[in-house]
Amino acid sequence: LIFFDRPKFTSLSGFAQNAPSFTKYLRSKKFDLSLDLQGLFKSAAIVKMAGASTRLGYCNMREMSWLFSRPVCGPHIEGNIIDRYLDVLRELGIEPGPPEWVINVTEEERANAEAAMREAGGDPNSPYIVMAPGTSWQSKCWPVESYGELVNRILSEYDVQIVLIGSGGDTPMAQGILSRTEGPVYDLTGKLTLKELAHIHRQSRLFIGGDTGPMHLAVAVGTPVVALFGPTDPRKYGPYGPEHIVVRTEVDCGPCHKRTCANPRCMESITPEQVFAAVKRRGAID
DSSP states (O other): OOOOOGGGGSSHHHHHHHHHHHHHHHHHTOOSEEEESSOSHHHHHHHHHHTOSEEEEESSOOTTGGGTSEEEOOTTTTSOHHHHHHHHHHHTTOOOOSOOOOOOOOHHHHHHHHHHHHHHTOOTTSOEEEEEOOOSSGGGOOOHHHHHHHHHHHHHHOOOEEEEOOOGGGHHHHHHHHTTOOSSEEEOTTSOOHHHHHHHHHHOSEEEEESSHHHHHHHHTTOOEEEEOSSSOHHHHSOSSTTSEEEOOOOTTOSOOOSOOSSOHHHHTOOHHHHHHHHHHHOTTO
C-alpha cells in the first residue's frame, strides 16, 4: 500500500516540487503491471510515474488517461462497473468468481453504532429502514419534500423506525425531513464511521437512497436496496445484483452525468408513490 499525498500535488508548483521524488520512489519498485480502474488524469499521472511495462485500464477512460494505459473493452462494456473492472482481469487470463465483500466490524464498532442510535432516540433491536438523503452531487439528490412524504407513507403502514444517515454535510437535509414527519425518525448524519455504518446497514430491513457510497455499502453487507437514480446510469452504477430495485424516470436529457443541474427533472419527477411501490415490491419490511 503506497500513500499518495494528493493535496501536495493539486497545484502546478506542488506537482513540480513533489513529482520527482514520488516518481523515483515508484520506479524503485520496478512494477511490471499497472491497472488504472479510475481512468482519470490523476490516476494516469500516477501510472506514468510508476513506469510499468504493461499498463491496462477499462473501456471509456476519460481525461486523456487512455494515452497512458490500454483501455480494455470486454464483454461487460455496457454492464455494471464492477463487471467492467473484472473484464480487466479477464484480459490477463484471470477468470474471477462471483464478487464477494468482506467487511469485518469489531465489537467496539458495533457498540458505538448502537449507542449512537440509542442516543438519537432509536432502538437498534427493533425493525428499521435506513435512508441516505444526501449525495456528493447536487443533481443526484431527491427533494427533501419527497423524502418527507415517503417517510410518512411508510410509517402509516409499517411498524418500523426510519434512520437517516450520511455525512455531517447531509444534516440539513435530515433535519428538513424530520421537520416534515412525525414518528420514530432518527438523525444519525455525521455520527458514524464507515464501519459503524456498515453495522447499522447490516441490521436494517432496507436501504433507500440515491447513487451514493452508503448505497453500495448496503449492497456489500447484504441489505436490500431501493435506489433512486437520475443523472447517472443505473446499468453501470446501480446496486450490484438482481435482488435490488432501481427507481427512475425517463427524461430526454438523461443520463447526463452532470454534478449540478438547474432543472433536475430526472430526480424531481420520481414520486413518493413510485418509491413506496418499490418498497412494497421489495417486501423486506413485511
